[in-house]
Amino acid sequence: MVDPSKIPKTGLTGRTIIYDEDGKPCRSCNTLLDFQLATGKIPKNASKVSTETFTEVIFDLIPGSRTYRKVPPPTKEVIGRSSWTLLHAIGAKYPEAPTQIQQDEMSRFMALFMRVYPMDDSSTFNEIQKAFKETRPNVSSYKGFNSWLCNFHNKVNERLKKEKFDTTFWEDRWANGWE
Ligand code: FAD
Known part of the structure; x- marks a missing residue:
């Protein structure tokens, strides 16, 4: 029997953690971060830092390193937010009047980006690919x-x-x- 005082009530996002009738943390009602905290995947004494775009948790250092931390693999939200940041930042620097070479490079980059982007499942992938092919980037x-x-x-x-x-x-x- 788990000591109720050891069950986290508030997640690292600051939201109340939702448990189901059996007392298990609900996967679909909590954010991934809070769910991981409630299931013990993140140490309860982990602290959080807010940066401009992300709330990040401070993890222990990787053995032998003075700087690199045991950060878990990125969630789909983190991959998505980082990708949109990169794409819009690239857009912000795109020339007013790109040369033919710049236009070709941008077309190829976007097509390749869409092909290698790590999507959830094949149906989502196919739908987003379809939407991409239908609209084709305007690189003019x-x-x-x-x-x-x-x-x-x-x-x-x-x-x-x-x-x-x-x-x-x-x-x-x-x-x-x-x-
Ligand atoms: P994001 O959508 O990541 O946006 C980041 C910021 O961009 C927002 O906070 C806002 O300030 C700004 N913004 C939002 N919309 C626009 C806009 N139209 N124009 C300009 N700025 C804008 N996630 C899945 O769960 N399943 C998927 O299949 C999936 N497919 C994806 C496919 C691609 C190609 C990419 C790049 C991402 C995909 N994602 C997918 C991730 C998803 O789009 C979000 O990035 C993720 O859910 C995090 O969302 P967010 O609310 O932080 O805002």
Whole structure:
């Protein structure tokens, strides 16, 4: 019998951890981070740090290292957020009037990126691939590429039942910063 005082009530995200009727942490009701804490996969004394985009946990150091920590493999959310950050940051630096070579490179990069992106399952992969092929990146200009990327990101948001991002705020979010 587990000592009830040892069962974490609040997760590292600051939310209350939800348990099912058998007292087991509910996988689909908690964030992965909180679920891992409740199932003992993350030490209870781990502390959290908030960076601009992520809440990260401070883990023990890898034996023999002074800097590298035992960080677990990335979740799909972390991979996704990092990927969108990279793609929109690339978009923010895309030329106003790209040369033919730059346009070809961007087309090839996006096609390869989509082919190697680690997606959950084949049906999601096929759907997102299909949406990508249907819209094809507009690589003709800075404006064209970023508008395409925002709309494509919104298609993925829609597929994941997330809120649509108001693309008029694209440059504030990814290029110029907020006033
Ligand atoms: P994200 O969608 O990661 O967005 C990060 C930030 O971008 C947001 O906080 C917001 O500020 C900004 N933003 C949001 N929408 C837009 C937009 N339209 N234009 C400009 N800026 C925007 N996850 C799955 O669970 N299953 C999948 O099959 C899956 N497929 C993916 C396929 C691709 C190609 C990519 C890149 C990601 C995929 N993801 C998938 C990850 C998913 O899209 C999210 O990245 C993840 O769920 C984390 O979401 P988030 O709420 O942090 O915001």
